[in-house]
Amino acid sequence: MILFFLKRIAGGLLALFSIATLSFFMIRFSPGSPFTSERRMPPEVLRNLERAYNLDKPLPVQYVLRMKGYLTGDFGLSTKYPGKRVDEILLPSFGTSIQLGVLGFAFSLLVGIPLGILAAARQNKFSDHAASSIALTGICVPNFLLGPLLVMIFALYQKWLPVAGWPENFSPDELLKLILPALTLSAVHIAYVSRLTRAGMLDVIHKDYIRTARAKGVDERTVFLKHALKNGITPVLSYAGPMAAYVITGSVVVEKVFNIPGMGQHFIDAVFARDDAILMGAVLIYSSLVILLNMMVDVGYSFLDPRVRLT
Amino acid sequence: MLKGWLRLPLALALALLAGSSCSKAGDDPNTLVIGNGTEPETLDPGLESSQPDYRVTIGLFEGLCVYDPKDLSLKPGIAERWDIAEHGTKYTFHLRTAKWSNGDPVTARDFEWSWKRVLDPVFGSKYVEQISNYLKNAKGYFNGASADLILKGWSETAAKKRDEDAASLAELAQKRHVAALRGCLEREKDETVAAQLRKAVEEASRRVDVPLDQVGVQATDDHTLVVTLEAPTAYFLDLAAFFTYFPVHRPSVDAGGKNWTRPGNLVGNGPFRLKEWKIKEYILLEKNPNYWDAANVADLKLKFLPIENATTAFNLYDKGRIHWLNDVPRDYIEELLKRPDYYTGPMLTTYFYGFNLKKDVLGKKKVRQALARAIDKVKITKFISRAGEIPANSFVPPGMLGYTPATMGSYDPEAAKALLAEAGYPDGKGFPKFEILYNTQEGHRNIASAIQEMWRNTLHIETELRNVEFKVMLEMQNHLEFDITRRAWIADYNDPNTFLDMFTSTNGQNNTDFKNPEYDRLIASAGKELDPARRMTILHDAEAILMEELPIMPIYFYVTKNLVKPEVSGFYDNLRDTHPYNRMRLAGKPPP
Numbered sequence: 001m002i003l004f005f006l007k008r009i010a011g012g013l014l015a016l017f018s019i020a021t022l023s024f025f026m027i028r029f030s031p032g033s034p035f036t037s038e039r040r041m042p043p044e045v046l047r048n049l050e051r052a053y054n055l056d057k058p059l060p061v062q063y064v065l066r067m068k069g070y071l072t073g074d075f076g077l078s079t080k081y082p083g084k085r086v087d088e089i090l091l092p093s094f095g096t097s098i099q100l101g102v103l104g105f106a107f108s109l110l111v112g113i114p115l116g117i118l119a120a121a122r123q124n125k126f127s128d129h130a131a132s133s134i135a136l137t138g139i140c141v142p143n144f145l146l147g148p149l150l151v152m153i154f155a156l157y158q159k160w161l162p163v164a165g166w167p168e169n170f171s172p173d174e175l176l177k178l179i180l181p182a183l184t185l186s187a188v189h190i191a192y193v194s195r196l197t198r199a200g201m202l203d204v205i206h207k208d209y210i211r212t213a214r215a216k217g218v219d220e221r222t223v224f225l226k227h228a229l230k231n232g233i234t235p236v237l238s239y240a241g242p243m244a245a246y247v248i249t250g251s252v253v254v255e256k257v258f259n260i261p262g263m264g265q266h267f268i269d270a271v272f273a274r275d276d277a278i279l280m281g282a283v284l285i286y287s288s289l290v291i292l293l294n295m296m297v298d299v300g301y302s303f304l305d306p307r308v309r310l311t
Numbered sequence: 312m313l314k315g316w317l318r319l320p321l322a323l324a325l326a327l328l329a330g331s332s333c334s335k336a337g338d339d340p341n342t343l344v345i346g347n348g349t350e351p352e353t354l355d356p357g358l359e360s361s362q363p364d365y366r367v368t369i370g371l372f373e374g375l376c377v378y379d380p381k382d383l384s385l386k387p388g389i390a391e392r393w394d395i396a397e398h399g400t401k402y403t404f405h406l407r408t409a410k411w412s413n414g415d416p417v418t419a420r421d422f423e424w425s426w427k428r429v430l431d432p433v434f435g436s437k438y439v440e441q442i443s444n445y446l447k448n449a450k451g452y453f454n455g456a457s458a459d460l461i462l463k464g465w466s467e468t469a470a471k472k473r474d475e476d477a478a479s480l481a482e483l484a485q486k487r488h489v490a491a492l493r494g495c496l497e498r499e500k501d502e503t504v505a506a507q508l509r510k511a512v513e514e515a516s517r518r519v520d521v522p523l524d525q526v527g528v529q530a531t532d533d534h535t536l537v538v539t540l541e542a543p544t545a546y547f548l549d550l551a552a553f554f555t556y557f558p559v560h561r562p563s564v565d566a567g568g569k570n571w572t573r574p575g576n577l578v579g580n581g582p583f584r585l586k587e588w589k590i591k592e593y594i595l596l597e598k599n600p601n602y603w604d605a606a607n608v609a610d611l612k613l614k615f616l617p618i619e620n621a622t623t624a625f626n627l628y629d630k631g632r633i634h635w636l637n638d639v640p641r642d643y644i645e646e647l648l649k650r651p652d653y654y655t656g657p658m659l660t661t662y663f664y665g666f667n668l669k670k671d672v673l674g675k676k677k678v679r680q681a682l683a684r685a686i687d688k689v690k691i692t693k694f695i696s697r698a699g700e701i702p703a704n705s706f707v708p709p710g711m712l713g714y715t716p717a718t719m720g721s722y723d724p725e726a727a728k729a730l731l732a733e734a735g736y737p738d739g740k741g742f743p744k745f746e747i748l749y750n751t752q753e754g755h756r757n758i759a760s761a762i763q764e765m766w767r768n769t770l771h772i773e774t775e776l777r778n779v780e781f782k783v784m785l786e787m788q789n790h791l792e793f794d795i796t797r798r799a800w801i802a803d804y805n806d807p808n809t810f811l812d813m814f815t816s817t818n819g820q821n822n823t824d825f826k827n828p829e830y831d832r833l834i835a836s837a838g839k840e841l842d843p844a845r846r847m848t849i850l851h852d853a854e855a856i857l858m859e860e861l862p863i864m865p866i867y868f869y870v871t872k873n874l875v876k877p878e879v880s881g882f883y884d885n886l887r888d889t890h891p892y893n894r895m896r897l898a899g900k901p902p903p
Contacts, residue, residue, distance in 0.1 A: 032782030038799070039360065040789060040819040041437050044457030048432045050472070051464050058469040081590075082353050082435070083569035089590055151626060163626040164618075166592065259618045259627075261591035269350075274782060 008298070012291040019287045020070065020280060024063055027276040034079035034274045053079055066280070076277035080269065086281040090263060094285055096166065097255075097262035101248030103182040108189035108243060113236065115190070116197020120232075121224055123202065131194060138191030147184040147257035154180060164258045181258040185251055189243050193236055201232035241297030245290045342612040343879065343897055346624045346636040350591050350617040354572040356557035357429045360437045362637075362888075365554055367615055370596050370892050371579035372557035375404050375422070375536070376548050380883040380891055383805055385548045389417055389558070389580065389603075390536075399543030399841055400447075404536040404551075409603035411560050412584040419530035421558040426528050428564075429555060432457040441555040441803065445547065447527030447539040455521055473501070542838050545846060546806035553804060582608045582893050591617055609896050628874055634897070636874040637888065641754065644698045644872070653874055654884040655699055659708050659802035660869035661810065662700075664747075664762070666862055667791050668824040672743055676860055677734035682795075683864040684720050685727035685769040686762055692867050695757045703865035706857055707807045710886045714807045714847045717855035719865070724769045731770050739771030745794035747774050750781040755797055758866070788822045798822075798863070802887065807850045808837065814857060825862035 035041060035049050050056040054065055069076055075086035119131035141149070155163040167174035204210065205228055213227050214220075252264030263282055270278035351364040356372050359365060375390035391407040409417040429436045430443060430453050443449040461468075527539030540547060550556060559571075560578040567576040577585045582605070583596035596613040599605065616633065618624040621640040627633045639647055647653040666673045666682075673679060688702035701709075705716030720726065728738070736742040747763060749755040756778060763774045774795075779787070787793050800820075802809045812818060815834050816826040833853035840846040857863070871888045878898035882890060 032780075032786045036782045036785045036789070037360070037437065038785060039437065040785075040822075042440055042443075042819065044432055044454060044461075045435055045437065045439055047461050047472075048457060049435045051460065052433070052435060056464065056468045056472045061467075061469075080352055081350075082358055083355070083572070084590075092589075093591060148622065155630070156626065159630075163630050163632075164623045165627070165632070168592075256620050257623060259616070259620065259623050261589070265591055265619075272781065 008295050012288075012295065015291060016284060016287060020067070020284060021063075023280050023283045024066060024276070025059075027274070027279060028059060028062075030274070032274055034276070036274070053077065070284075075281045078275055078278050080273040080275040080278065086277045089278060090266060090281050090285060093261055093263040093266055096260060097248055097251055097264060100178075100181060100185065100251050100254070100260060100262060101244070103178060104185035104189070104247040104251070105240075105244055107182050107186035108193050108247070109236070109240070111186070112190040112193025113197050113233065115194035116236075117201060117224060117229065119194065119198040120201035120205065121220075128198075131198070135191035135194045138187040141187070142253075143184050143187065144253045144257065146187055147180070147254060150180050150184055151257075166258075166260045177258075181254050181260055184257070185247055185254045189247065192239060192243075196235045196239055197233060200235045201228055204228045204232040207231075238297070238301070241293055241300070245293045248289060249286045339612065341610065341897070342614050343635070343892075343895065344614045344616065344633045346618050346628065346633045346638075347594075347615040348617070348638060349619050351594070351615075354577065354585070354588075356554045356559065357425065357434065357436050359554055363615075363617070366637075366890075367594055367596070368554055368557065369581070369889070370583040370613055371577065371581045371585060372554070372559070373409075373581045373602075374552050374554075374556050374558070375406075376552040377891060377893075378552055378885075378887070378889055380881075380885055380889065380894075383885055383887060383889075385552060388552065389422075390551070393548070399545070400540045402538040402540070402547060402551075404538065406534045406536065407603060408534075409580060410601040411578050411580050412599045412601050413560070413563070413578045414601055415560065415562070415578070416533065417558065417580050418533040419536035420533065421561060422536050422556075423528050423530040424561050425558045426556065427523060427526060428559070430456075430523075430526065432460055436555065438555040441550065441553060445540055445542075445544050445550065447541050448521045448525045449527065450541070451521035452523055452526050456523075543841050544838070545843060546804045546808070549804040549806065582891075583613055586612070593617075604893065608893055611892075611895070611897060613892060625874075628876075631876075634876045634879050635882070637872065639872050639874055641697070647874070648699065652877055653872075654882070655870050655872055656884040657701055657708065657710055657886060658869040658871050658888055659710065659805070659809075659886045660799060661703055661706060661708055662797070662799050662866045662869060663703070663706065664864045664866060665788070665796050665798050665823050666864070667793055667795070668862055669791055670745065670794050673745070673794060675734050677730050678736070679861040679864070680720065681727045681730035681734060681770060682766065683727075683861050684723050684730065686765055686864065686866070687722050688866055689722070690765075691758055691761055695761055696754065696867060698872060699870050700867040701870070703867050704858075705854065706863065706865050707810045707854055708802075708868040708886075711805060711807050713843060715851060716807075717851050717858050719858035719861060727769055731772075736772075742770075742772045744773050744775065746777045748777050748779065748784060748787060748793040748796040750784040750797070751778040759797065791822065791824060799869075805887065807847070807854065808834070811850055811853050811857070814862060823862040825860065827856060827860060830856045830860075 033050075033055070034053070035046055041049075047056065054062055057065070066076065075090070078084045078086055078089055081089060115131045115134065119128040122128045151163050154161045161180055162177045165177045167177050201224070205224075210223060210228055213223050218227070251260075251262055252268055254260065255262040255264040256268070263285065266278055267282040267286075269275070270282065345366065347363045347366055349363050351359070351367050352361065353359050353364060354368055354371065356368050359368060373388045375388055375393075376385045377388035378384075379386050387407070389406055389409050390404040392405050394403045394405075395401070396403070404419070404422075406417065406419055411417055426442055426446070428434060429439055430449055432453060439453060443453045527541070529537050529539075531537055538547075544550070558580060560580070563576055563578040564571045567573070570576055572585075574585050574588050579585070579599065580602070582599055582602045584599040585594070586597045587593070587595040594615040596615075598608060598610050598612075602608060616624075616627075618627070621638055624633065624636055624638070625640050625643060628636050639653075648655070666679055668674045688704075692700040692702050704718040704721055707714065707716040709716060731737070731739065731742070747759045749759050756776070759776050763776060766772050766774055784796065788796055788798070800810060800813065812834050813820040814823070814825050815821070815831045816828075830853055833849055833856070837846050837849040837853065840849055871884055873882070873884060873888070875882050880896045880898065881894035
């Protein structure tokens with residue numbers, strides 16, 4: 001068990017190192033510099049700025065300096081926001097992205113699973129088709145379209161919800177701002193979860209032990225929610241790990257549409273501003289997260305299914 | 312496709328909303344909420360370079376002069392009055408009694424220190440030329456100090472960067488003193504570079520360094536600032552109102568270091584002070600009770616929201632969550648033009664295409680004239696940009712005081728055909744294919760394809776469209792790796808020179824390879840001319856050359872696109888889209 005963890009951690013660090021190296025050179029080889037601007041800078045200023053950010057040094061030296069920085073916990077200075085450190089820009093926004101992600105994750109399960117159960121219970125009836133349609137829509141409509149669509153319906157036609165923004169405090173009015181972005185973010189996952197639940201349930205529902213339960217006279221409700229669900233839901237659980245990573249790293253578009261101060265916005269801005277320090281910082285945070293979640297999924301499996309051994 | 316079928320419901324939504332008028336921007340009735348486009352990069356006036364930065368700093372700081380938002384005339388700011396002497400090269404500013412937001416007095420020494428701070432090459436101001444081009448000896452000092460820095464880092468600089476410098480090294484080194492050069496020489500192993508350095512050392516003794524205290528800004532006492540200029544600069548008062556010339560509070564800059572612009576650290580001298588700054592969330596300003604004219608400033612909070620998505624911003628405005636937007640979704644403009652809360656008017660900004668004169672065909676004047684005269688700009692503004700932009704036949708936008716722009720030949724397909732024939736390509740025969748370069752954005756693409764079509768139909772020549780990401784386009788423009796490219800320029804001050812000096816032979820913004828000695832001479836002589844009327848005539852003559860030679864082809868002048876709630880008063884649409892907060896009021900909140 002301990003060996004397993006050590007192996008995985010070593011593997012994770014190696015992956016992070018490769019990602020950092022790769023992204024460092026990819027950014028350096030892309031055309032344009034952080035200081036390219038429509039109003040061309042006097043060459044003296046440009047040279048001195050490059051000097052201040054070590055951009056005038058040979059590439060291997062820059063690389064070593066950057067990596068050294070990471071080892072000492074120094075994420076470097078932003079070129080887009082002069083005087084600001086990468087960690088102080090990214091960390092608060094990462095917090096926001098995590099909150100949005102957790103909410104999206106919860107939405108996906110809390111809406112997706114009941115929809116799936118409903119569809120399975122009313123197989124090939126109207127509710128099933130309705131749930132399937134919703135799921136298909138969720139999968140097909142991209143969130144840059146779904147977001148504005150939801151805004152149009154729930155915030156503009158029906159003035160039920162705020163059009164955009166992120167809560168500034170915990171008053172109910174402010175918290176309402178969470179609903180549409182979380183729904184937009186989770187739509188595609190709600191769809192997958194409901195399909196997976198339906199398939200899992202239908203798979204289980206024809207098993208012998210269910211027939212036994214029914215034969216014993218257990219009412220249909222208990223059969224579904226107690227006996228069948230427990231096994232029917234395993235496919236969803238194995239999907240939950242990757243899904244957690246998707247919802248947290250996939251909020252870029254949602255953040256733009258709803259003007260949410262999350263990390264996705266910084267990530268995109270950094271690409272266009274060639275702000276390599278922020279960009280690499282964001283890439284590293286995202287990839288650490290994905291690696292961590294994958295590790296958790298592996299561990300989770302071993303608890304759920306004793307046949308999976310951690311070696 | 313998507314856009315097409317979305318437009319109908321969107322228009323419907325818009326119509327519905329236009330009728331409803333909920334008026335609660337933010338929850339605090341004393342807060343003026345401003346859609347600021349994007350997150351400001353910095354609140355340091357010496358470093359800032361963009362509108363979102365400026366919209367905040369104009370509330371936090373005040374220069375010697377201020378713009379009157381109604382007509383952009385220059386009014387006394389921190390300077391109560393000023394004298395101009397020695398043929399317009401010496402300005403003496405007499406400062407009023409004013410305080411910083413922490414209660415310290417604002418003195419002439421603050422200005423002297425702040426301006427010199429921008430001239431420090433380590434500081435890295437993108438707008439340093441806004442000062443170094445004008446103050447006496449400023450350029451000499453700045454270049455010298457910069458050369459020192461570059462030479463100091465010479466031996467550890469990447470070989471590629473050194474090669475880039477090698478060409479200008481002799482020139483660079485000549486600006487510097489012997490000791491610095493010898494130091495570099497000792498560490499230098501590369502023989503080609505060492506040879507240059509040795510030569511520079513030999514010549515160094517003939518040189519005079521410019522120390523910082525010779526730069527033409529000096530506080531003679533707390534209330535008197537004497538500014539000496541390199542040449543009479545007719546628009547210097549305009550510059551004195553520009554953000555690069557804002558004063559900063561030395562003790563808090565020294566104490567805060569890079570963190571001095573944070574809430575709690577930032578000390579300003581403007582009508583408002585910084586209360587909160589949450590990156591990508593909002594910036595909150597509150598009234599500065601220590602401002603010299605605080606009695607006439609409303610007791611408001613200003614809240615700046617960084618919203619990049621124009622549709623999201625518009626939705627928030629229409630739901631009453633924002634009071635003022637400075638940009639709107641393009642698709643809504645036709646509807647908005649009918650609304651009383653939409654303010655639009657001409658701006659000192661030009662949208663134009665630049666030619667690369669190094670490309671054989673485009674180096675011919677007649678070809679450029681033919682291309683330029685085949686463009687129906689009215690069509691472009693009417694059907695593509697659609698916000699009421701003004702078709703441009705001059706490079707300098709109309710509206711600069713005392714200046715009449717020189718114009719190019721107007722749209723005339725027959726004349727264009729004739730010009731192309733004269734250039735040796737009758738009916739477009741034998742004309743090589745070339746490329747229109749623009750940055751990836753729908754608006755630019757639509758204009759480029761319209762122009763492509765006009766050239767095909769009128770001149771029978773073929774062009775290709777090429778879109779790249781913004782910074783890639785800028786790099787290509789800087790290295791003249793294009794045929795024809797889209798560009799734009801915003802006035803930095805209210806004078807034609809801000810547009811015209813771009814195309815002197817050595818200007819960094821030229822990017823066309825246009826070199827015309829007569830043009831250079833006219834721009835230089837306008838810089839020395841004292842008589843305002845004669846100066847404008849000289850600039851007009853220069854623009855006439857530009858409009859004859861056409862290294863660039865003006866397309867249209869921008870318009871402002873402000874949406875302002877009726878409860879906001881003291882907002883004036885103006886040519887520079889600059890809006891000081893001093894006189895802004897929010898209804899339901901009586902003026903003090």
